[in-house]
Amino acid sequence: MAGPKLAKADSFELRHLRYFTALVDERNFERAAARLGIAQPGLSQQIMNLEAIVGMPLLDRTKRSVNLTLPGQLLYADAKKLLADADATLAALKRLDRGETGRISIGYVASAAYAGSMLQSITSFRSSYPDVELQLTEMEMRMQLASIADGTLDFGYIRPPAPIPEGITTNIILKEPLVVVLPEKHPLAHAKQLQLSALSHETFITPRQPPDVGFHHNTISACNEAGFQPIISPLGRDFTTISSMVAVGLGIALVPKSLNCLMLPTIRYVPIIDNNITSDLAIAHRKTEASPAVRAFITYNRL
Numbered sequence: 001m002a003g004p005k006l007a008k009a010d011s012f013e014l015r016h017l018r019y020f021t022a023l024v025d026e027r028n029f030e031r032a033a034a035r036l037g038i039a040q041p042g043l044s045q046q047i048m049n050l051e052a053i054v055g056m057p058l059l060d061r062t063k064r065s066v067n068l069t070l071p072g073q074l075l076y077a078d079a080k081k082l083l084a085d086a087d088a089t090l091a092a093l094k095r096l097d098r099g100e101t102g103r104i105s106i107g108y109v110a111s112a113a114y115a116g117s118m119l120q121s122i123t124s125f126r127s128s129y130p131d132v133e134l135q136l137t138e139m140e141m142r143m144q145l146a147s148i149a150d151g152t153l154d155f156g157y158i159r160p161p162a163p164i165p166e167g168i169t170t171n172i173i174l175k176e177p178l179v180v181v182l183p184e185k186h187p188l189a190h191a192k193q194l195q196l197s198a199l200s201h202e203t204f205i206t207p208r209q210p211p212d213v214g215f216h217h218n219t220i221s222a223c224n225e226a227g228f229q230p231i232i233s234p235l236g237r238d239f240t241t242i243s244s245m246v247a248v249g250l251g252i253a254l255v256p257k258s259l260n261c262l263m264l265p266t267i268r269y270v271p272i273i274d275n276n277i278t279s280d281l282a283i284a285h286r287k288t289e290a291s292p293a294v295r296a297f298i299t300y301n302r303l
Helices: 014-026 029-036 040-054 070-098 110-114 116-128 141-149 214-225 239-247 257-261 292-302
Strands: 103-108 133-138 155-158 168-176 178-183 203-207 231-236 253-256 267-273 279-286
Touching (some): 014 029, 014 040, 014 070, 029 040, 103 110, 103 141, 110 239, 110 253, 110 257, 116 133, 116 168, 141 155, 141 168, 155 292, 178 239, 178 257, 203 214, 203 239, 214 231, 231 239, 239 253, 239 267, 253 257, 253 279, 257 267, 279 292
Parallel strands (some): 203 231
Antiparallel strands (some): 168 279, 178 253
C-alpha cells in the first residue's frame, strides 16, 4: 500500500507531536484517540498531516499494527524530549507567574496537621520571613505530588509510600510509632499496650488508598509483620472519619501516635509492641527550584 499523499505545509506544532507520541505509546489508534479525548478519524488525519509536514511516512502501513518507519523512530525519540522540555518550560512559567515576591503554596495531608514537625517548621519560617505569604491547602497525597510536578503547587507534606513523579524529591522528617484505635467497649480498649497479633480476627479500617500507598500500605505491612493478613473492609476519607467509624463499631484502625489528640469520647488509643512499622511524615518538592522563598522553606523543613 502506498503512503499518504503528501501536501505542502510549513512546520509542525506541539499538538502534532503529542498526537504522534500518544499513538506510539498506545500502539493503537482507538486507545490513543481515547487518551487524547479526540475522535479516531481526527487522530488519523492529524498523523497524516504530520507526515505531510515532515515530507515522509512515519508509519509502516504495510502492517496491520502500529509500526514506525526509521524516520518515525527518530521523530518519536526527539518528540519525547521536546515535549518534556515544553512541559518543564510551562511548569517554570507557572511558577514565574506566581512571582518570587514571597508566596509559597503548600499542600498537606490532614494527619500532618496533628504532627508537631509541620507546625514547628511553618511557625519558625514565618518568624524569619514575616513577609512571605503561605497558602496552605489540605490535599490528598497523590494529588499533591502531581500538582508539584506540574508547577501548580510548591511544597507538600505527605505520608509515604506513594509513587513519586519524575523531578520530585521527598525527605522523611518524622517517624511515628503506630497505635491502634479501639471502640471503648472492646475487651482490649483499656490495655496499657498490646501485640498486634491479638487483633488478627478484627476488621481494619484504612484511608481510601490503593494497597501500596500511604497508611493502607502501612496497615498491611504492620499486620504482616505480626504474622497475619488483615481483613480490610470499610475505607475512610481521612483519619477523623476513620476514628468516627471506629467509635460506632465498624472496625478498628492503626494510626500515627500523634492522632491521639482526636479524643472522641467512645474510642481508646492503645500502643502496640514488637512492631517496627512506622508512620512517616515526609516533605515533597521539586528537585530543581527557582524560587528563593521556596528554597528557604525547604531548608527550614530539613533542619
